[in-house]
Amino acid sequence: MSDSNTTKFTNPSTFILMGIPGLEVAHIWISIPFCTMSAIAVLGNFTILFIVKREPSLHRPMYYFLCMLAITDLVLSTSILPKMLSIFWFNTREIDFGACLTQMYFVHCFFVMESGIFVAMALDRYVAICKPLRHSTILRNPVVAKIGLAVMLRGCMVMLPLVLLARQWPYCRTNIIPHAYCEHIAVVKLACADIRISSYYGLFVLFCVMGLDVIFIVVSYIQILRAIFNLSTKDARLKTFGTCSSHLCAILSFYIPALFSSLMYRFGHTVPLPFHILIANVYLLLPPTLNPIIYGVRTKQIRDRLLRLFTYKWG
Template sequence: MPDSNTTDFINPSTFILLGIPGLERAHVWLSIPFCTMSIIAILGNFTILFIVKRERSLHEPMYYFLCMVAIFDLLLFTSILPKMLSIFWFNSREIYFSACFTQMYFINCFAIMESGIFVAMAFDRYVAICHPLRHSAILTNRAVVKIGLAVVLRGLLLILPFPLLASRWTYCKTNIIPHTYCKHISVVNLACSDIHASSYYSLFVVFFFPSMDVLFIAVSYIPILRAIFSLPTKDARVKTFGTCGTHLCVIFASYIPILFSSIMHRIDNTMPLYLLILMANVYLLVPPTLHPIIYGVRTKQIRDRLLSLFTPRRT
């Protein structure tokens, strides 16, 4: 089967994912760090889910939101990694037209959902620190479920126009996608139709909603920090800030790679294509790898439960 098809055709049945153009000979070697990240992410996030489910003392809103992050991380990896590794290991580059749009949809869905959960976690920290006596009354289990459903529905509905619009365009240039997965803008750029609707909408979603989420998080942390610094003793301030430090580390681990990748794409005239594609993979795959490590190291309750699993009990 040839790797390209640049002859005249309309709406091909398959696209060709090139992987990382310019680094084809290194695909097998590149699969090693990606496999390592996947093992860490899968084991780490499943461990978080197992510990929270097993320990009733962790059945609190903060840990429920943490479980949602773990689930979205696992789903994000599942959407990207299998096809990426099949390209690296077996040179299996074909992906069906419908499968490409499905992958595009779910990758963006899970990314938007996870961003929404970070806002919910910031709200949880705000209530816990600024209104501790009302925390259990405000963030009940029912409220947590409603917040989770709202986050999921937001992601599903916001991203739905991505594949709906993209599938309407006529593709008659080429079916070659220079990427490891069906990135939205890489796919629609192959169309020979007027794609302004897709471009403008994706620009709106990708920049507006994460920016709004970051703004809501920042607004939540202003009264949080004010309350922390008003505490009478240094030990109390350090202990209270520690409950927020983990959340902040996760936010930085998630948003900084996205910001860096966006900056690089803005100057893509001077950046090699393979570097841009590597960064596009890094900002999607590194945060799910770091999240369980951060929570495992910085959250005492999870760290203690994790150590207890591997430490024999004294009789």
């Protein structure tokens, strides 16, 4: 390590990412599941985009939102993995100050976007089940495009203050980040200033932005379940609920690890640091990996189109 890691300085030109502190000897082995997850995420999400583009019957709001989710997952996973693997494989730990803030912005921005897309998908399921006769008139293509734009702009605007605040803090203690990527709290904790405003704003985003998303999703599903239980036959209930199962599985794989990681990072002071870092990496890589599998396996239209594609290729 250079002397700049321990001496006084202001706004370093580079940060040093440590990967997973305490598990450096296992970095190569840890990289194997992470690399596998990323490969599945990239291949799976590109497959979803390809299938929806090629199949005219899938040109509907539900699948448009699924494509938005796939694009978000691709950006989210590729924002952290190249640098992470360069640390694990080549011990290339330096990252430029500006590049670190850029990575921080993309990771958190697209994470909030993904939360917004799940809200949009919940809205689509609510309209499809509770107002089926009006679905095509309520969620027309221009409306879907506006919802997508609103989700994107919200993510960009909400996360901008986080990065601007991180940029203006003086970093005069150390430039060593005990993390595998530029996670917001891990970076601002290095500042030699009162960073409570950054911490409070991060909590605001967690509870008021993503918390409102969760509330909206819960309210939507309460209405959906009421409509399902009002159906006359058990088969109809199961078939209708089956159209929501993929969405529910994807929601759980997204929110539960994210909430656990965020709260553990702020309040779990007794939890070992390597476990913190592993969970922080997993919660970003798990949804992009699982979402295409969930929708590929549980959505009949995508599954059938995928089978036809492989039958055509290998038949």
